[in-house]
Amino acid sequence: MLAMGQNLLSGVIPSLIGNLGHLIVLNLSGNKFSGQIPSTIGNLSRLNKLYLHNNELSGNIPATLGNCNQLYMLELSFNSLEGPIPSELFNGTTLIGLDLSNNYLTGSIPLQIGGLIQLLRLDISFNKLSGQVPLSFGECVELSSLRLRSNMLNGSIPRSFSNLKSIEQIDLSQNSLVGKIPEFFANMDYLQQLDLSMNYFEGPIPTGGIFQNHSVVNLEGNDELCASAATTLFQFPLCPMSSAVERKNALLLVKIIPPIAIALLSFICFVFTLLKRRQAQAAPCYKETMKKVSYSDIIKATSWLSPVNKISSSRTGSIYIGRFEFDTDLVAIKLFHLEENGAHDSFVAECEVLRNTRHRNLVKAVTVCSTVDLENNEFKAIVFDFMANGSLDMWLHTKLHHNSPKRVLSLGQRLRIAMDVALALDYMHNQLTPPLVHCDLKPDNVLLDYDMTVRVGDFGSARFLSSVPGGPEDLVGVEGTIGYIAPEYCMGYQVSPGCDVYAFEILILEMLTGRRPTDAIFTDGLSLHKLVSSAFPGTLGEVLDPHLSHGHTHPCDKVFMRRCMVPLVEVALLCSMESPKDRPGMGEVCARILSLKEAFFEFC
Incomplete structure (x- = not known):
């Protein structure tokens, strides 16, 4: 074994490494190696595991890696590799894990991939395939995870996917x-x-099947999809009826129209007379009003910015609850305090994020208002759907929010919230190009919809990472909220996903203990x-929140503590490693929490 990962090694990987004929494990990941992968690595015939991910390697993947016929783990992700995926990689049948994601690979996926009959995990996302x-x-019948995200693949999903039973x-x-x-996706157990x-x-x-749970199926951005039943969980229009049904309904209409035509005509005449009288006073429809709202509309919706309507306030903005005229939805x-330093940049940042993101666990803007007020001062506001269950902070710290006895989160609810927040961060860090870092994750910014679904909000401090690492836009001063800021963030380091991972750890520990990171007991180094x-x-x-067992039986608490609580705290503590490079990514965190969530609900 040669393990030199997570250091600051640079330069090229020496070609003489191919002389280590007895090497079984080679780990050079998380360094700054550049240049090409030495073709001599193909001489390491006994190699089982090769980890070269998170470096600055370039050039093609050497076809000689196919000579490593005992290789079962190959990690080359997060480099600058280009060219096609060599078909020689699939000469053997031993590979169980292959990660080529986040490179610049081109060409098609080799047909020989079907020869990897033991393959469990394949990730070739974020390339140019x-x-x-x-x-x-x-033919990869053992496959458990397949990620082909963000490429240029075309055609349809092959029917052979139905063989992926695992x-x-x-x-x-x-x-x-x-x-x-x-349809076979619904039959995958x-x-x-x-x-x-x-x-x-x-x-x-x-x-059927997985489509009965919309929280684990993402179909956004497919505008031509339709719902096959009115009871569907997905917000798509109903599918049109088949032609046979249409013909049957048409014949039925022909039979019933004559008897009711005279009655309808009389009624329409009566209604038309009334509508004509009110036409001059008719208000624009809700849809049109929400597309373009004025300063006057917002003032009226908030009862002239009444303090009673104010939900929360910060240095750069205040949030009001309101209802627009002729509409029933809150x-x-x-409203942005544009006289404050940074408020204008916060508005621009938030608009940029809302324009470029779509995810069920992120807030969604209804509309934006950018105009002037009655004194000709600049006025900017963003309108969101109202979150009926407020923020996570309100549920964790009820004494500070009127001590409502109903605001107590059960074990399962806390686990679901942790899962939703993790999914939101995974989307921001790993599924957007360029990646997005929130920079101010905390319970106040974790909002809860009517069904307790999480919507992460407040992107005024968020940053899209530069396409050129180390660019000036990645350098920041201290932003965010005290208690949730990663240690390296305070020292002027570059913005990185690790900042959010650290804040996520604090958020999880706050959910489990019921204590803020700024509580008075945390003094003298504690x-x-x-x-x-x-x-x-x-x-x-x-040290856990005494309300954690609320609403559950004692056996369920034991299951949670043994099978879920200890591993969940372990994940949280890993997220707070001092070095950002030592913290797990949100993809790994999501997988772990999903496993814990399933373990809990299997028994509870």
Whole structure:
């Protein structure tokens, strides 16, 4: 074994490394190696694991890697590799894990991939691969995770996918795939996540199996899809009726129209007379009003910015609850304090994020208002859907929010919230190009919809990472909120996803202990992290929120503590490693929390 990962090694990988004939594990990941991968690595015939991810390697993947016929783990992600995927990689049948994601690979996916009959995990997302999805994928019968996100793949999903009986995760999003969504997805017993978003699928959405849980299926951006039943969980229009049904209904209409035509005509005449009188006073419809709202509309909606309507306030903005004229739905209106330094930049940043993101766990803007007020001062506001259950902070710290006895989160609810926040961050960090970093994650910015679905909001401090690492736009001063800021952030380091990962850890520990990171007890070097880590795992129950068992039986609490709580705290503590490079990515965090969530709900 030669393990030199997570250092600051640079330069090229020496070609003489191919002389280490007895090497079984080679790990050079997380360094700054540049240049090409030495073709001499193909001489390491006994190699089992090769980790070269998170470097600055370029050039083609050497075809000689196919000579490593005992290789079962190959990680080359997050480099600058280009050219086609060599078919020689699939000469053997031993590979169980292959990650080529986040490179610049081109060409098509080799048909020989079907020879990897033991393959469990394949990730070639975020490349420039084209062509169709190979039929041979159906031969990888052991496959549990398949990620082809963000390429230029076309054609339809091959029927051979129905052979993937063990598949748990499929991500085909952000490609140019067409056709109907196959019904066989509904019959995959182990499928837990399905992302087909941002393609060109059309026709009816299947209704059984995984499609009964819209929280684990993402179909956004496929505008030609339709719902095959009125009871569908997806917000798509109903599919048109078949021609046979249409003909039958047409004949029925021919029979019933004559008897009611005279009555309808009389009624229409009566209604027309009334409408004509009111036409001059008719208000614009809700849809048109929401497309373009004026300063006057917002003032009226908030009862002239009444303090009673104010939900919250910060240095750069205030949020009001309101209702526009001629509409029954409440909205949340964020007014920016443009006289404050940074407020204008906050407005621009938030608009940029809202314009470029679409995810069920991120807030969605209804409209934007950029105008002047009655004194000709600049006025800017963003209108959001109203979150009926407020913020996570209100549920965790009820004494500070009128001590409502109903605001107590059960074990399951806290786990679902953790999962939703993790999914939102995973989308921002790993599924957007360029990646997005929130920079101010905290319970106040985790909002809860009427069904307790999480919507992460407040992107005024958010940053899209530069396409050139180390660019000036990646350098920041201290932003965010004290207690949730990563240590390296305070020292002027570059913005990175690790900042959000650290804040996520604090948020999870706050959910589990009911304590803010700025509570008065945290003095003389004691912190929320140290409080939990000192009790982990033996005396963990002593520092947990006493309300955690609310609404559950004692056996369920035991299951949660043994099977879920300890591993969940372990994940949180890993997220707060001092070096950002040592913290897990949100993709890994999501997978772990999903596993814990399933373990909990299997028994509770």
